[in-house]
Amino acid sequence: MEPSEIEKLAKLARLHIKPEEAAEVAKRIGNVLALMDQLQATNTDAVTPMAHPLDAVQRLRADLVTEPNQREAFMAIAPATENGLYLVPKVID
């Protein structure tokens, strides 16, 4: 993996990697990807991918309101709020 790819990936993942760290991160991720290449050597033509260990399906429930409103408890732990809303930097001019 090239250090230039790291910046693209970091942007997609909403992370920031310092330019001086990109080469080291690229090298370490490259080592992990090399490990993963062992997977490519395996013949899996007739194999169904396994999404769940017990092949369970999503359980459904009645469409009823069962949870109490805990807005105040949730807002209380947010970094910045105002009038019951989460505050973020201005998005629209």
Added chain:
Amino acid sequence: MHNLSIAQLINQLQTKAVSSRELTQHFLNRIAQLDPGYNSFVTVTAEQALAQADAADARLAQGNAPDLCGLPMAHKDIFCTQGVRTSCGSKMLDNFIPPYSATIVENYAAAGVVMLGKTNMDEFAMGSSNETSYYGPVKNPWATHCVPGGSSGGSAACVAARLAPAATASDTGGSIRQPASLCGISGLKPTYGRISRWGMIAFASSLDQAGLMARSAEDIALLLNTLTSFDAKDSTCVDHPIPDYRADLTKPLNGLRIGVPVEYFGEGLHAGTAAAVDAALKHYESLGARLVSISLPHSSLSVPAYYVIAPAECSANLSRFDGVRYGYRCKDPQDLEDLYRRSRAEGFGDEVKRRILIGSYVLSAGFYDAYYSQAQKARRLIQQDFVSAFQQVDIILGPTSPSPAFEFGSKGQDPVAMYLEDIYTIATNLAGLPGMSIPCGLVDGKPVGLQLIGNYFAESLMLNVAHQYQLGTDFHTLAPAAIS
């Protein structure tokens, strides 16, 4: 008091030979005195613990209190505790006080169990040495220059150092079994879906499972009934009959078929570990079990498949940490993207960021089939190996970890070296099977773990097999020299 088994502690509490307050104070004193040397707790909840202990004593005085009433234990800091900071070992959640508790935390609280505090762990459970914790590494009570294993290193170390009789933990690729092995205690990761994960901070959702650490299999059996409950709030929690896990402990092992996988005894296994595991297998033969050599031919795919699937799921799960609703937020964000990127860059540690990047990479357009889909196929092959094996045998035994506890920093800067630490434990998570580690010897004064892998929902059999071994051996009773 701290050397008594949980059965003995329950007896003392129920007969009022000791009060929960005395017992709780005893463990709090030990934590205050000894834990600065181990760093196994991130938060000690002394005040709440004593209040819970007094409430437990009141219930005990009334009679008809649940078995576990008044017993102290610790919770891994991955489980949300209402009103008590839950950090998950990360700067990201250093200020996070959950508005609710995990189901398993509530189960124990309802049973009158006293919470001593929250245990240290690798950041977001990503690590095998506890070196990735924001709160600094936990030290192994057997050798403080060595790691306790991870990610549940704090839970393992506090039980090994007799700072708590037991602790909850979680296991995504070996995070209960490997630290149990390195710290000389017993640890159980139940079948995927057996235990509620409501309120357990998610890492890799198709692999994560909550479990227990204590000194013996009997201790775990006594705690497991309360850990286990069907929970509609966790959509992956399986509605499967719950047995009394204490019921089968005393069954003889005559005729038990033990599978010994050839792939778990190859290159990379420490000679001392191999010898201790071999001796344990011989002990089982003397108990009437039969050893059957088996093969799990796709074992070598476990680590690569895991390091596609776990980062992929982690990159999705950890996208919720955005600096907006809870957790760390960077100072003076320029715009929304800067808020997201810097909050996450400053709040997450290096290993977590690395795994998010890898996960984003393997899930990105053009790579999905080559990596994620291929890993899910490899996972099926790994599972089929176990399905075939369990047609011939009742349980599988082998080493938990390739070697005893290693020194801090010794795995260097290459993450791959650390990932191989979980080479024997990961396949169990990929297949969703229950796994356990129990102490089976000492090498150079450091503990070695024997791994037990059971069929789906075979926890009772595993506890039986482990307990019968512990009836005839004393490895689970050994304490580090510094612990009196």
